[in-house]
Amino acid sequence: MLKELQESILSLKKERNAVILAHSYQSPEIQEIADFTGDSFALSVKAKDIDADTVLLCGVRFMADTVKILNPDKTVLLPNPAASCPMAHQIDPQRVKDYKTAHPDCCIVAYVNTSTRLKAQCDVCVTSSSAPKIVSRIPNEHILFIPDCNLGSWVQKLLPDKHLTLWDGHCPVHNQVTAEDCARMKALYPDAKLAVHPECPPEVVEQADLVGSTAEILQYASSREDDIIVGTEKTIADWLGLQFPTRRFPVLSKKLICHDMRMTTLSDVYHALEGSGGEEIVMEESLRLAAKRPIDAMIELNT
Numbered sequence: 001m002l003k004e005l006q007e008s009i010l011s012l013k014k015e016r017n018a019v020i021l022a023h024s025y026q027s028p029e030i031q032e033i034a035d036f037t038g039d040s041f042a043l044s045v046k047a048k049d050i051d052a053d054t055v056l057l058c059g060v061r062f063m064a065d066t067v068k069i070l071n072p073d074k075t076v077l078l079p080n081p082a083a084s085c086p087m088a089h090q091i092d093p094q095r096v097k098d099y100k101t102a103h104p105d106c107c108i109v110a111y112v113n114t115s116t117r118l119k120a121q122c123d124v125c126v127t128s129s130s131a132p133k134i135v136s137r138i139p140n141e142h143i144l145f146i147p148d149c150n151l152g153s154w155v156q157k158l159l160p161d162k163h164l165t166l167w168d169g170h171c172p173v174h175n176q177v178t179a180e181d182c183a184r185m186k187a188l189y190p191d192a193k194l195a196v197h198p199e200c201p202p203e204v205v206e207q208a209d210l211v212g213s214t215a216e217i218l219q220y221a222s223s224r225e226d227d228i229i230v231g232t233e234k235t236i237a238d239w240l241g242l243q244f245p246t247r248r249f250p251v252l253s254k255k256l257i258c259h260d261m262r263m264t265t266l267s268d269v270y271h272a273l274e275g276s277g278g279e280e281i282v283m284e285e286s287l288r289l290a291a292k293r294p295i296d297a298m299i300e301l302n303t
């Protein structure tokens with residue numbers, strides 16, 4: 001049944017000259033039919049040079065929006081319209097606009113996990129992997145970092161010469177892990193390394209052997225031979241377990257499950273490609289151009 005559905009999707013994909021992009025947090029059966037998988041930054045870069053009529057994004061809304069911002073002439077589909085990162089909507093864009101008016105010399109840095117309307121008010125986007133490098137290259141004395149204060153704190157710690165003003169946003173999934181989770185898991189797995197995402201709170205980040213994006217955690221785990229306590233979405237621990245069956249990849253906390261990232265099903269993908277479901281991303285051209293500016297700046301500053 002699963003294989004049949006995957007084959008039907010692949011045949012529809014060919015008919016529509018479509019490309020499927022999937023975030024690394026998507027289920028294995030979706031990753032199997034994707035043309036490209038990766039974290040937010042890898043997907044943003046990939047979105048720049050896609051040769052297809054239709055792009056179907058398996059992830060959350062801001063990722064599909066990013067594909068549309070970079071590919072206005074393509075049909076961009078989000079298979080499950082309800083899949084949306086809660087952090088992307090934690091700030092009213094008007095508040096950022098007002099902040100900019102009050103602080104005209106400030107550079108506003110937005111984590112890519114933000115809505116299109118919010119991006120349109122910002123100067124530069126960053127991802128978790130590119131944030132330290134990009135912020136280090138910003139000349140402004142005053143930098144406002146939105147919305148994730150955990151990611152912002154980590155960047156500030158790495159770049160003590162920079163002065164970051166942080167917002168009070170956070171990822172509701174990663175923000176739940178605690179120093180007690182670290183202590184409990186280190187006691188259970190005393191020889192394991194701890195690898196965490198910078199969306200985790202500072203008291204967790206400071207105990208980690210590696211702090212990095214999803215791609216960096218995967219790379220770190222793949223380059224070693226020991227057990228790794230995984231401090232990011234559980235899908236990554238599951239995927240590592242399948243790739244390296246003789247090693248252990250316990251997840252740091254049972255709470256590390258993003259329901260939005262898990263919302264998209266193979267059936268959603270099928271119906272979106274068939275035209276009986278999903279949502280085509282549309283946006284006003286003026287908004288698209290305003291939101292493209294910080295994404296272009298991110299790609300340029302990261303080269």
Ligand code: SF4
Nearest residue numbers: 085086171172173258
């Ligand atoms: S894991 Fe956190 S940042 Fe990522 S999509 Fe889910 S809520 Fe958003």
